[in-house]
Amino acid sequence: MSWKLSYDPDLNAVCCAYDGHVTADEFKASNRETIALAKKHSTYLLLIDDSKLESAVTTTEIYNMPKVYSDLQGNRRTRLAIILPPTGAIRKDVLFYETVCRNHGWKVKAFDNRSEAAEWLLKHTPSNGF
Numbered sequence: 001m002s003w004k005l006s007y008d009p010d011l012n013a014v015c016c017a018y019d020g021h022v023t024a025d026e027f028k029a030s031n032r033e034t035i036a037l038a039k040k041h042s043t044y045l046l047l048i049d050d051s052k053l054e055s056a057v058t059t060t061e062i063y064n065m066p067k068v069y070s071d072l073q074g075n076r077r078t079r080l081a082i083i084l085p086p087t088g089a090i091r092k093d094v095l096f097y098e099t100v101c102r103n104h105g106w107k108v109k110a111f112d113n114r115s116e117a118a119e120w121l122l123k124h125t126p127s128n129g130f
Helices: 024-040 059-071 088-103 114-123
Strands: 003-008 013-021 045-055 079-083 107-111
Touching (some): 003 024, 013 024, 024 045, 045 088, 059 088, 088 107, 107 114
Parallel strands (some): 013 045, 079 107
């Protein structure tokens, strides 16, 4: 498994950190577990750390990811903060993912570091959980 899932009680956020090569099936599995953990903790806040992501999925798979969230009954009130990889093509893929998600109505924003991402999540906290 090239991803790790946890709950941060200080942020009231589910955190998912990717490391290395991640396949489309692994992204789907992590999304399924992330949504389930968010529901368990009644939170709409997600912090995704892509800083160590080495390979992403195809452009078509990135484009189709918002449909996966709908299929998994993700909540549109969810705020998703992403920590970007430092450089390279993967960074561009993550920024494309941010754009695709926003174009499909998801509240997603990419950041260069965890503190900026956490600040945005806390500043824009929805009032109710699941």
